[in-house]
Amino acid sequence: MPPITPFTISVDESKLRRLHQKLELADFPPELDEAGETYGAPLSDITRLAQYWKDGFNWRAQEAKLNQLPQFTTKIAVEEFGELDVHFVHQKSDVPGAIPLLFVHGWPGSFLEVAKLLPLLRGGADGPAFHVVAPSLPNFGFSSRVSKKGFGIYEYAEACNKLMLALGYDQYVAQGGDWGSIILRALGLYHSQHVRGLHTNMVLAGFPKPLNAPIRFIYSLARHVLSNFLPTYSPVESNAIARAIDWRFGSGRGYFAQMSTKPQTIGYSLTDSPVGLLAWIYEKLISWTDDYPWTDDEILTWVSIYYFSTAGPSASSFIYFESQAKNRDKDNTDKLQSYVDLPIGLAYFPKEIANLPRTWAEGMGRIVHVSESNKGGHFAALERPDIIADDLMTMFGKGGKAFGVVEGNNGY
Numbered sequence: 001m002p003p004i005t006p007f008t009i010s011v012d013e014s015k016l017r018r019l020h021q022k023l024e025l026a027d028f029p030p031e032l033d034e035a036g037e038t039y040g041a042p043l044s045d046i047t048r049l050a051q052y053w054k055d056g057f058n059w060r061a062q063e064a065k066l067n068q069l070p071q072f073t074t075k076i077a078v079e080e081f082g083e084l085d086v087h088f089v090h091q092k093s094d095v096p097g098a099i100p101l102l103f104v105h106g107w108p109g110s111f112l113e114v115a116k117l118l119p120l121l122r123g124g125a126d127g128p129a130f131h132v133v134a135p136s137l138p139n140f141g142f143s144s145r146v147s148k149k150g151f152g153i154y155e156y157a158e159a160c161n162k163l164m165l166a167l168g169y170d171q172y173v174a175q176g177g178d179w180g181s182i183i184l185r186a187l188g189l190y191h192s193q194h195v196r197g198l199h200t201n202m203v204l205a206g207f208p209k210p211l212n213a214p215i216r217f218i219y220s221l222a223r224h225v226l227s228n229f230l231p232t233y234s235p236v237e238s239n240a241i242a243r244a245i246d247w248r249f250g251s252g253r254g255y256f257a258q259m260s261t262k263p264q265t266i267g268y269s270l271t272d273s274p275v276g277l278l279a280w281i282y283e284k285l286i287s288w289t290d291d292y293p294w295t296d297d298e299i300l301t302w303v304s305i306y307y308f309s310t311a312g313p314s315a316s317s318f319i320y321f322e323s324q325a326k327n328r329d330k331d332n333t334d335k336l337q338s339y340v341d342l343p344i345g346l347a348y349f350p351k352e353i354a355n356l357p358r359t360w361a362e363g364m365g366r367i368v369h370v371s372e373s374n375k376g377g378h379f380a381a382l383e384r385p386d387i388i389a390d391d392l393m394t395m396f397g398k399g400g401k402a403f404g405v406v407e408g409n410n411g412y
Helices: 013-024 043-055 059-066 153-166 179-190 214-226 235-249 254-261 263-272 274-287 296-307 315-324 385-396
Strands: 071-078 082-091 099-104 130-135 172-176 195-200 340-348 365-372
Touching: 013 043, 013 274, 043 274, 043 296, 059 296, 071 153, 082 153, 099 153, 099 179, 130 153, 153 179, 153 315, 172 179, 172 385, 179 195, 179 315, 179 340, 195 385, 254 263, 254 315, 263 274, 263 315, 274 296, 340 385, 365 385
Parallel strands: 099 130, 099 172, 172 195, 195 340, 340 365
Antiparallel strands: 071 082, 082 130
């Protein structure tokens, strides 16, 4: 069993000096009059943040705050890719029988997203307790860079599962959004003997297929057709479908097209230009959240984790390319959207970029818990940690429909 080593973030001073030098020499593009956010990240926002990053932002203070999180590293062997150094947050509860919980982030997220959840999941009189594990996915944060082609969703799931096993959690539950929601699907499909329940805040589900689910197919098709004439979808569902269509076919998917086809090309800009990296991520932080009151320190800490990441600022882009590879049967969309016989919880937030209706989601697995919130967006654990924590405690707590799914661990 590989050793578990305590980890402290400590960015070399030379990297800070180089960042400040690059920011000092930054050139900014002009902007159209009254452009707003229509054309992308506003010039006034990026110039203000870049100036503060250079002259006012205190990385050492933020680094000290991050180091209050219980962080570790260990080596995880991924089939055909060798050993990777995996960084992770691991908060163990003092409650006997606490439930092991794997938290999986996406892009442009990181392990930082779990920070507000940790105090809510320690356990107490109001609900069950959880041992929380939040890794930096390979190519993200302070985990290794993958240097070999073909590291896709299957491998991310394998790395996450092996991390939980290395920590002694033979059975566990998992929560995630963005790429995390897709990695959860792979965990349920390929590692269901270990992962015993799933909860996601990004409901990616295919339209029911006639052969796999004929009753749901007929019902969903009728609703879909009638929606042109009658309000057969609820307002929440209609809004979610509209946002998903805009994200898939409208103005919000340019980043996906670039990183899923030519990640190396955008990688030069993300690596060489801190301003380019800032704008690339900032646009999503603003447009994918629900009027979240970002502070400049929060934004720059978030972006700095990418800038100072072990794998480098460009590495995280490659998950988009590898997940789209047409010769990867294990990552096939139909396969990852197939039914898994596990209890699943869904959290719907109004500003999530893509959430599909409940009738579609029934094909994901045994849907045992659904919540709908009137506030919140893509980074749910950051924006609405109260809702995510309440969902988990309700779903896996006493009286919940997934209570006792982890053998010997019921959270009390």
